[in-house]
Each structure stands twice: as C-alpha cells, then as structure tokens.
Amino acid sequence: MGDLLGVAVLGAGHMGADHIRRLDRVVNGARVAAVADPDTERAKEATAGIDGVSVHAEAEAALAAPGVNAVLIASPGPAHEEALLAAFARGLPVLCEKPLVPDSAGALRVVEAEVRLGRRLTQTGFMRRYDTEYARLKSLLDGDRLGRPLMLHCTHRNVSSPPGFTSAMLINSSVSHEIDAARWLLGQELTAVTVLRPGSSAHAPAGLVDPQFVVFETSGGALVDVEVFVNCGFGYQVRCEAVCERGGARIGEEHSMVVTTAGDARSEVPQDYLVRFANAYDREVQAWVDATRRGRVTGPGAWDGYAASVVAEAGVRALESGARTSVEQAPRPELYDGAHR
Numbered sequence: 102m103g104d105l106l107g108v109a110v111l112g113a114g115h116m117g118a119d120h121i122r123r124l125d126r127v128v129n130g131a132r133v134a135a136v137a138d139p140d141t142e143r144a145k146e147a148t149a150g151i152d153g154v155s156v157h158a159e160a161e162a163a164l165a166a167p168g169v170n171a172v173l174i175a176s177p178g179p180a181h182e183e184a185l186l187a188a189f190a191r192g193l194p195v196l197c198e199k200p201l202v203p204d205s206a207g208a209l210r211v212v213e214a215e216v217r218l219g220r221r222l223t224q225t226g227f228m229r230r231y232d233t234e235y236a237r238l239k240s241l242l243d244g245d246r247l248g249r250p251l252m253l254h255c256t257h258r259n260v261s262s263p264p265g266f267t268s269a270m271l272i273n274s275s276v277s278h279e280i281d282a283a284r285w286l287l288g289q290e291l292t293a294v295t296v297l298r299p300g301s302s303a304h305a306p307a308g309l310v311d312p313q314f315v316v317f318e319t320s321g322g323a324l325v326d327v328e329v330f331v332n333c334g335f336g337y338q339v340r341c342e343a344v345c346e347r348g349g350a351r352i353g354e355e356h357s358m359v360v361t362t363a364g365d366a367r368s369e370v371p372q373d374y375l376v377r378f379a380n381a382y383d384r385e386v387q388a389w390v391d392a393t394r395r396g397r398v399t400g401p402g403a404w405d406g407y408a409a410s411v412v413a414e415a416g417v418r419a420l421e422s423g424a425r426t427s428v429e430q431a432p433r434p435e436l437y438d439g440a441h442r
C-alpha cells in the first residue's frame with residue numbers, strides 16, 4: 102500500500118489524546134499530521150515526541166494543514182456537526198467519536214450532506230462493534246444455532262460520572278452504545294422506549310437520576326433492557342446477555358486474570374472504558390485506517406449515528422415523561438441500503 106494516511110485529530114482530551122497515541126504507536130498505516138484543540142497546551146502535550154505534526158487552535162486550520170488526508174473527530178459532541186461538514190467540504194474521510202451529532206436534527210443534516218455528496222465519508226465511533234466478545238456474539242446471533250433472539254439484557258456501569266453529567270446523558274451519552282449495539286446485534290430498529298427510575302443512589306450527585314432502567318422495543322418484536330448506573334463506585338462493567346428461542350449467550354463477565362489462593366479467587370475489575378475497550382478502540386481505528394487507505398468506508402456510518410441520536414432523544418423524552426415513547430425515524434436514504442448490518 103502507498104503512503105501513510107495523514108490524520109488530523111480534532112480534540113486532544115481524554116479520547117483525543119488516546120487516539121493520538123494509538124495512531125502514533127499502535128495502528129499501522131497512519132500518522133498524526135495535525136491536531137486542533139482550543140487548549141493548544143493540551144494538544145502540544147498529547148503530541149509531544151511526534152515528528153511532523155502541527156498544532157492548531159482551530160479545527161479548520163488542522164483540516165487545511167499539509168499532509169492531512171483524513172480526520173478523526175474527538176471534540177465534544179456539540180462541535181461534531183460543524184467539523185463533519187467542514188471535512189465533507191474538503192472531501193476528507195472521517196472517523197467521528199460518538200455521538201455523531203447529539204441532536205437528531207443535526208445528525209440528519211450530516212446524513213443529508215453525505216447524500217448530496219453522493220458517497221459515504223463517515224465512520225461513527227461505536228467501538229463495541231470491534232470488541233472481540235461483541236463480534237463473537239454477533240456471529241452467533243447471525244447463525245442459526247441459538248434461533249430467533251427474544252431479549253437482550255444489558256448492563257452499563259461506570260465508576261463515577263464526570264462533572265456536569267446530567268440525567269439525560271445517562272441515555273444519550275452512555276446508553277447510546279447499547280442503542281447501536283442492539284440495532285447491530287439484532288439487525289432491527291428500536292421502535293419504542295420506556296425509562297423506569299429506581300431510587301437514585303446516595304452516591305450519585307444531587308439531582309442525578311442514577312441508576313435508570315431502560316426498555317426498548319424492536320421492529321422484530323424483541324425487548325432490550327439496559328441497567329445504566331454511572332456512579333456505581335465499583336467498576337466499569339458492560340455486559341450483554343442474548344436470550345433466544347433455542348439458547349442464550351452472555352458476554353462481559355471476565356476481563357482479567359483470576360488469581361486463586363487458599364479458599365479465595367480474585368480478579369480485577371476495569372475502572373474505565375479506556376481499559377475495558379482498549380482492544381476495541383485499537384481494532385476500530387485500524388479498520389478505519391485500512392478501509393480509508395483502500396478508498397472505502399466500513400463499520401457504523403452516518404446513518405447509524407443518526408439512528409442512535411433519534412432513539413436516544415426518544416429515550417430522554419421517556420425519562421422526562423415516564424411514558425412509553427415511540428421512536429420516529431426519518432426514511433433511510435438509498436445511500437445506506439445494506440450498509441454493514
């Protein structure tokens with residue numbers, strides 16, 4: 102294959118810095134060509150020791166920097182739409198961290214912009230599709246061994262929520278991963294959502310509805326339930342059990358060495374997503390680089406990003422109203438027919 106893919110990374114915070122390290126040291130076929138962050142000190146810190154990288158305060162300047170032929174967006178969600186449209190204007194392929202765009206109207210504008218271009222440029226950062234366990238579960242469900250899936254029981258626990266995390270964000274930031282995973286695993290759309298509120302944990306910040314219990318109905322008649330608990334205090338735990346007509350499968354139970362001593366067995370519990378999903382992020386970014394260098398777009402696309410935003414929005418309305426809420430999805434443009442399901 103030809104030259105290295107020159108990537109502009111927008112945002113050098115937690116995810117951006119980790120992706121910069123990954124592009125520089127883990128992934129084959131790419132180099133970090135430019136980084137933009139209004140906090141240029143943060144960007145300089147994240148790029149220390151990387152040759153030939155330019156640092157910018159403005160996203161647009163990074164996109165225009167010499168040697169840039171692809172973009173990885175890791176800025177906060179509200180900045181994504183502008184960055185995506187700027188990348189499209191330059192014809193640059195993009196890997197955009199979730200959410201594609203936090204509000205569904207903005208996400209639909211991105212979809213429409215791709216449709217106007219007549220080609221897909223976007224991979225959305227739903228990394229669970231690249232996690233080895235999720236990929237095995239997907240293969241199993243796609244085969245006929247277990248039969249028709251009836252239910253997915255999902256758990257999504259974070260040790261603690263960052264400052265400013267709202268009750269809506271349990272759904273549109275955290276459960277958005279289950280929304281994408283369920284659509285992908287089942288090959289079905291999520292059509293309605295109900296959110297139940299157990300009593301909030303005393304360890305959650307005042308006013309935060311945490312945990313929540315979210316139930317989705319699907320176009321194929323399955324149910325997907327998600328316990329989301331972002332101040333559980335004990336670990337980063339993401340689990341999924343599929344219950345099907347002839348059997349079931351469960352992932353997310355064990356992620357580290359189990360040490361057995363007299364009468365005792367212990368294992369470590371990961372404390373955050375960067376540990377639990379380290380391999381998934383590596384595989385996600387490698388797959389993006391490989392596909393981009395071949396002029397292809399694979400993985401979850403802009404349509405999947407839109408679908409996640411529209412379902413999450415219905416979820417937030419369901420949280421606020423306490424009522425079962427239907428998901429009203431726009432018609433899917435032909436550009437996305439048969440894409441990567």
Ligand SMILES: NC(=O)C1=CN([C@@H]2O[C@H](COP(=O)(O)OP(=O)(O)OC[C@H]3O[C@@H](n4cnc5c(N)ncnc54)[C@H](O)[C@@H]3O)[C@@H](O)[C@H]2O)C=CC1
Binds near residue numbers: 117
């Ligand atoms: N896939 C996953 O598991 C995860 C994905 N994320 C996503 O990654 C993205 C970034 O999240 P974090 O790194 O946690 O946030 P962060 O707050 O740690 O970092 C964001 C960085 O972006 C910079 N920034 C702000 N506006 C910008 C702009 N217009 N252009 C370029 N940079 C800008 C900020 O100065 C900051 O350094 C979000 O979309 C978030 O939802 C976050 C955590 C996990």
Ligand SMILES: O=C1[C@@H](O)[C@H](O)[C@@H](O)[C@H](O)[C@H]1O
Binds near residue numbers: 275278374
């Ligand atoms: O994407 C992520 C965060 O934004 C979100 O806030 C966390 O709850 C998720 O576990 C993590 O994967």
